[in-house]
Amino acid sequence: MALTDTQIKQAKPSDKDQWLTDQQGLRLLIKPNGSKYWRLKYRFKGRQKTLALGVYPSVSLKQARQKVAEAKQLLAEDRDPSAQKRVEKHQARVNIDLSFAAVAEEWWNHQKGTWTEDHANRVWTRLRDNTFPRIGQRPIADLHPQDVIAIVRDIEERDAMDVAQRVLQDIRRVCRYAVQVGKLTHNPAIELTGILRSRKSNHRASLPREELPGFLKELDLYQKRGRILTKLAIQLLILTFVRPGELRCARWEEFDFESALWRIPGDRMKMGTDHIVPLSSQALSALEELKSLTGQYSLLFPSERERARPMSDNTMRKAIFKMGWDGSQEGRSKANPHGFRATASSILNETGFNPDAIERQLSHMERNGVRAAYTHHARYMDERKEMMQWWANYLDEMRGSGKVVPIFAQQS
Structure with missing residues (x-):
């Protein structure tokens, strides 16, 4: 029965x-x-x-x-x-050992001894977050070029062009390692040179001067509909105009409150050299508020899910779009976290600050060997301190009235 x-x-x-x-x-x-x-x-x-x-x-x-x-x-x-059943169990174990995630971890462990700890952590986080959800459990031998292209296209849709390029390179290196150790016969990413979309001139959209007041007023209201941590991140990003990744990964140990300086180590900088950011009184106030929220952690902006990791590279962008600056509203430009660097550079140059001091504060390293010899992380420091405080005051004026009279005359 x-x-x-x-x-x-x-x-x-x-x-x-x-x-x-x-x-x-x-x-x-x-x-x-x-x-x-x-x-x-x-x-x-x-x-x-x-x-x-x-x-x-x-x-x-x-x-x-x-x-x-x-x-x-x-x-x-x-x-x-x-x-x-025994054959299937064995094959399942083999598939796990030969999954993209397993081989990627093996490659990373093989390579990380040649990198700084911070760089190794960045590589692993980038690879894990951008590839594992889609292909992590797939046997690496089953990967095809179209699988890799799909990952790259997803990242490009976030307007993270640099990340797309680096992830493609990471996948290529993992697969090359797999070929070298006999876990793969052909690298599916080897022929994908040129697959990345061309950068558009406005892919890092910057706000024009006349739209800053509206944006800053919207940012003041953001804490009513979003996380205060995200608001402070955007606020500090505008005040310091560092690269978004440099801010997201900032650690409390890098800040000298007494001297009002933020020293970013070279292993976290794009050009690999130390960078100093003079802190305005407004930036210090924002940091004091932030310290009451995250001062117990190493990172200024830890992830909600894992406090040892920084917030997502997409958090600030999503918040800016949520505020209505995604380019879809008439009369509003599209804003991008990285674009505040261009906004600050344009206004500071128009105001008459020393272009070399501006470039140094933007951490733009001279490629010319002669000039590079004179480019040091502390160069033009007095001018930069004055400039950063002026910039913070300027933003306050923009937020309040939208009418600001530059304190420096145009230099010829």
């Missing part, structure tokens, strides 16, 4: 093993602790054997009967279901 779900649910354990019989050799073992296991009793080449089919209710009665049908098919083909 066939079992029913009601019978199985109502079956109570006793002080010894119990068996409930279904059909086609399917049985349910009920242990004294209440656990229920599906078993199939069958004969193969004259020997009595038992096949484990899973645990109830994870494997339902219907699913257990389907497994019986599959086992019967194997027996009809003169194949032992138990042997086939």
Whole structure:
């Protein structure tokens, strides 16, 4: 007589093993602790054997009967279901060991000794966050160029062109390593040179001077509909006009409040050299407010999910778009976290500040060897301190009235 779900649910354990019989050799073992296991009793080449089919209710009665049908098919083909299950388990373990995530971790462990700790962590975070959700559990041998292209296109849709380029390079290096150690016969990313979309001149949209007052007023209201941490991040990004990644990964140990200086180590800078950011009184006030929120952590802007990691590179962009500066509203330009660097540079140059001091504050390293020899992280420091305080005052004026008279005359 066939079992029913009601019978199985109502079956109570006793002080010894119990068996409930279904059909086609399917049985349910009920242990004294209440656990229920599906078993199939069958004969193969004259020997009595038992096949484990899973645990109830994870494997339902219907699913257990389907497994019986599959086992019967194997027996009809003169194949032992138990042997086939062992083969499948082994293959599953092999697939895990040869998954893209496993090979990527092996490659990263192989390489990280040649990198600084911060760089190694950046590489791993970038690779994990951008590739594992899509291909992490896939056997690396099953990857095709279109899989890689899909990942790159997803990143490009976030307007993170630099990240797209680096992730493509990371995937290429992981696959090259897999070829070298015999886990892959061909690198699916090797022929993808040129696949990245061309940068548009406005991909890092910057706000024009006349739209700053409206943006700053909207930012003041953001805490009513968003996270105060995100508001402070955008506020500090505008006040310091550093690159978004330099701010997201900022650590409290880098800040000298007494001297009003932020020293960013070279291993976190695009050009690989130390960078000093003079802090205006407004920036210091924002940092004091922030310290009451995250001062107990190493990072100024830790992730909500994992405090040892920085906030996502997309957090500020999403907040700016949420405020209405995504380019879809008439009369409003599209704003981008990186674009505040261009906005600050344009206004400071128009105001008459020393262009060399502005470039140094933007951490633009001279490529020319002669001039680079004179470019130092502390160069033009007095001018830069004055400039950063003027910039913060300027933003306050813009937020208040939108009418600001530059304090410096245009230089010829």
